[in-house]
Amino acid sequence: MLILQRLQSLKTASSGDVYGVQDGVTGDVTMLAVTVARLPHAPSLLLPPALHLLASFTCLPEGGQQSTAQKQHSSERNLHLTVKNKVVNVEQHDEGSDKWRVLKYSIVSQEQFEQQMVACRTTGRLDLSCNVAQAADIESTVSRWSSLLHSAASFRLRDTKLVLGIKGVLSSEHELDNVGDLIHNHNKNGYKKLNNLTFDLFVNRSCSSSTDAPHLIINNTNTKVQNTFLELDCVAYVFRSTPVVEVGRVLQQSILQKLQLAKYWLGKLHNENIKGNLESINVLPYKAGHLYTLMYPNNSSDDKLEDYRKSVHECFLLPMKTPLMRRVNGYVFELSKEEYQLCNTHIGLKAPAVSGMTSITQGIYSYHHYMQDKFNDNKWGCAYRSLQTIVSWFRHQGYTTKTVPTHTQIQQCLVNIGDKQSKFVGSRDWIGSTEVGFVLENYLGVTSRFLTVSSGSELGEKGRELVHHFSTQGTPIMIGGGVLAHTILGVAWDPESGDISYLILDPHYTGAEDLTTIQRMGWCGWKGSSFWNDKAYYNLCMPQRPAMI
Structure with a gap:
């Protein structure tokens, strides 16, 4: 192929x-x-x-x-x-x-x-x-x-x-x-x-396979x-x-x-x-x-x-x-013992029920979620984890040699650019898609496109734009709405019926690195439009891959 x-x-x-x-x-x-x-x-x-x-x-x-x-x-x-x-x-x-x-x-x-x-x-x-x-x-x-x-x-x-x-x-x-x-x-x-x-x-x-006696040549020419x-x-x-x-x-x-x-x-x-x-x-x-x-x-x-x-x-x-x-x-x-994150957790999932156009993240990413790295970020660190997954994608694809940033490094980056006050470092304050975009630009030099919808149902109207993103940029998308953040890895969209399904990587998972559990329990899986809250605004950070070789 x-x-x-x-x-x-x-x-x-x-x-x-x-x-x-x-x-x-x-x-x-x-x-x-x-x-x-x-x-x-x-x-x-x-x-x-x-x-x-x-x-x-x-x-x-x-x-x-x-x-x-x-x-x-x-x-x-x-x-x-x-x-x-x-x-x-x-x-x-x-x-x-x-x-x-x-x-x-x-x-x-x-x-x-x-x-x-x-x-x-x-x-x-x-x-x-x-x-x-x-x-x-x-x-x-x-x-x-x-x-x-x-x-x-x-x-x-x-x-x-x-x-x-x-x-x-x-x-x-x-x-x-x-x-x-x-x-x-x-x-x-x-x-x-x-x-x-x-x-x-x-x-x-x-050892030598030769039966000849040693032969020495002395060359007095200056060589380097x-x-x-x-x-x-x-x-x-x-x-x-x-x-x-x-x-x-x-x-x-x-x-x-x-x-x-x-x-x-x-x-x-x-x-x-x-x-x-x-x-x-x-x-x-x-x-x-x-x-x-x-x-x-x-x-x-x-x-x-x-x-x-x-x-x-x-x-x-x-x-x-x-x-x-x-x-x-x-x-x-x-893999070293430190590289324990699961990669490409969507592989092996059943195909979405939606017929039509399907487009997903291109390449390799690592799954970052709550409670990893012996760090308790339960109930506040979901956007941080989504950002870490995105940074891992750019690292796996060779766009950067920088490591995936910690929560503290993410917070310090936002303080350094003047978006947050110094007391933000070490706090449990949330961040959203805008801050994710700021960090990507300042930490990796990666620009992002932002897409805003007024409700979860309106997101279903953006099927064509999402298909275009994954087919041209191929990067994971961070989506924030209400009090939750998720990572969108792909979309299946039928332009005739308008049916749409989203491939979601959920950073709220707190369990062990068990692929079977993650897929069976839906922490990585295809979700319909009902997954989103109709009363919440959603903002999508869509990273753009740099042109480089």
């Missing part, structure tokens, strides 16, 4: 490549990524190794035709995608003839793809110190590590005694067959985390060696059905790939006089469909890397006004 949306977004004639995975058992092909523009290095270096070139594509202007030569562009699998008038056709070349036949295809969701795959992650630290002014020295350093990875690398599955080598299992407590045997599903966050396994890299640098380390964190996709004995080779491939990417950045260190190490970051952009592994100099700010990020977005047809490749976008494989 995601790759179709990106191809259908093309508005000019263009062509490029399609990457994906192929199941070695069934032969099924899943297409995941498209590239249309050049990067200063091979685009495939940012993709997990399992994603390889599957096909080419051509986007034709209205009335345009394509030649056989265009179909064969870059295709290794004799597959070609044609995009015309937002219709995508998949064709396969019949061997021994010039004919192409149209194939049927089905749409696979990101969730379906992730169910059959496991992200195998490798962490480690590689010493890439060399004379970065000399391309030959960079090449020699990378080649030396490549040789070591072929002959002396092993991978230990974290917190276990399973050790893998390139050719199979070196040590294990149990008999293991497929990768799926290693996965222990536990889902407490509302949305399913990736099936993932983390391996630590070990390299025996004292730059001490640079690669903080390795890379992933490779494997099918759950992949034999465990094959995983070591796949992990090796993912590191070799990142060493090639490191060659590019080592040259940049010299050209731009940058000191420091290289860090690799895995990101899983919302609606991108798969992981990317990026590499940045750790001393380069996000602002200095903006042009590079733009080129990555352009190459993979990703949105040009949404941050997806920043450091803060790094995917969290393992």
Whole structure:
């Protein structure tokens, strides 16, 4: 679905490549990524190794035709995608003839793809110190590590005694067959985390496969060696059905790939006089469909890397006004004990009864509610909690590195801008949607649009505006009315009948982080118009996402 949306977004004639995975058992092909523009290095270096070139594509202007030569562009699998008038056709070349036949295809969701795959992650630290002014020295350093990875690398599955080598299992407590045997599903966050396994890299640098005697060359030329380390964190996709004995080779491939990417950045260190190490970051952009592994100099700010990020977005047809490749976008494989809030608690709810147009919050948010953080805000802190949920959305989406503010920090912010007196800090005074907007603007630099209705029934007349907000901005909405505040996560609206239903996240919940209870008891759920008070005024704070990359 995601790759179709990106191809259908093309508005000019263009062509490029399609990457994906192929199941070695069934032969099924899943297409995941498209590239249309050049990067200063091979685009495939940012993709997990399992994603390889599957096909080419051509986007034709209205009335345009394509030649056989265009179909064969870059295709290794004799597959070609044609995009015309937002219709995508998949064709396969019949061997021994010039004919192409149209194939049927089905749409696979990101969730379906992730169910059959496991992200195998490798962490480690590689010493890439060399004379970065000399391309030959960079090449020699990378080649030396490549040789070591072929002959002396092993991978230990974290917190276990399973050790893998390139050719199979070196040590294990149990008999293991497929990768799926290693996965222990536990889902407490509302949305399913990736099936993932983390391996630590070990390299025996004292061994050598060579039988030659040591050979020493003394070079009296003045050189300047730059001490640079690669903080390795890379992933490779494997099918759950992949034999465990094959995983070591796949992990090796993912590191070799990142060493090639490191060659590019080592040259940049010299050209731009940058000191420091290289860090690799895995990101899983919302609606991108798969992981990317990026590499940045750790001393380069996000602002200095903006042009590079733009080129990555352009190459993979990703949105040009949404941050997806920043450091803060790094995917969290393992939650810390402090990160206990549930995320995306609406996932798994039954669809609303209202037919017509449905639009919900885009991306990830954390559920903040009464009594969290060992702080008693029962009966007065609902708007604070709604604000915290909104701030968490901007943080999860990479718009900010700032943490979710506490009640005291929210109060101090309002005092600092002159909206409240100093005695407000530490009080149990309520805040409303206006104050929520003030804090968003001053704490995050986020502007908001406000919508006011004189009664709960009048809110039902704003279905079109709410659908537009969630489809264009995609941010959670804080709504305050009477003495209560709630968070609106989405809306279902029938323009013909006027029927409307609201996806509500209720901050008044005081219980434990139990997703089943929260959904069953309606603390997160679809509500009809009767949910609102007909005698209360309501004010909606609708945050606007900044245009940034």
